[in-house]
Amino acid sequence: MKTDFKKTIPTYKAPRGRFELVDVPDLQFLMIDGHGDPNTDGPFGDAIEALFPLAYWLKFFSKKELDRDYTVMPLEGLWWADDMETFTSARDKSLWDWTAMIMTPDWITAEHVETARDAVAAKSDPAALPLVRLETLSEGSAVQTLHVGPFDAEAPVLHALHHDFVPSQGLTMTGKHHEIYLSDMRRTAPEKLRTILRQPVAAT
Structure with missing residues (x-):
């Protein structure tokens, strides 16, 4: 029996056209940190090329050796900058810091990841492979919504989230701005991209 965590973890669903308060459980991720425009050739692409081979190796390892099968989860990203207005106005992506990541079941251990790293290195050896780490992310209370459309059309939604909904x-x-890429950005037209936009929050 294969587990699809997008269906079993409630916070992998979000409403379109409105903001929703949620409580995000602690989750484990394969992570790589970086800086700069994700649309240019370089670190962000390198991160993706390292994360997915590891994630798929671990999935097949889990199915064969641990008898626990699951669907590989979508790419996610944490995004931040010294001035958060770079996300809602100027959209100067060269100033952005990020963490690219893929959620991984909690029964996958650091030892499993090291075995996977060695196996992937022997086959293709992605440049960013040594940078991948396994870490638990604790977000807790958060606000999220489903955005449908190009990434650059997120700015008005984020402005409303930051300046209207959250203070109201x-x-x-x-915490850091969090995006969950439900669509395959390589194969999906920009106007059809489905992205969960999430912002951790606390009571003032």
Whole structure:
């Protein structure tokens, strides 16, 4: 029996056209940190090329050796900058810091990841492979919504989230902007991209 965590973890669903307060469980991820415009050739592409081979190796290892099968989860990203207005106005992506990541079941251990790293290195050896780490992310309370459309059309949604909804609820932003890419950005037309936009929050 294969587990699809997008269906079993409620926070991998979000409403379109409105903001929703959720409680995000602690989850484990394969992660790589970087800086700069994700649309240019370089670190962000290198991160993806390292994360997915590892994620798929671990999935097949889990199915064969641990008798626990699951669907590889979508790419996700944490995004931040010294000035968060770079996300809602100027959209100067060269100033952005990021963490690219893929959620991984909690029964996958650091030892499993090291075995996977060695196996992937022997086959293709992606440049960013040594940078991948396994880490648990604790977000807790958050606001999220489903955005459908190009990534650059997110700015008005994020502005409303940051400046209208969050303060109107007596909340303050606490963590990093989080995006979950439900669509394959390589194969999906920009106007059809489905992305969960999430912002961790706390009571003021």
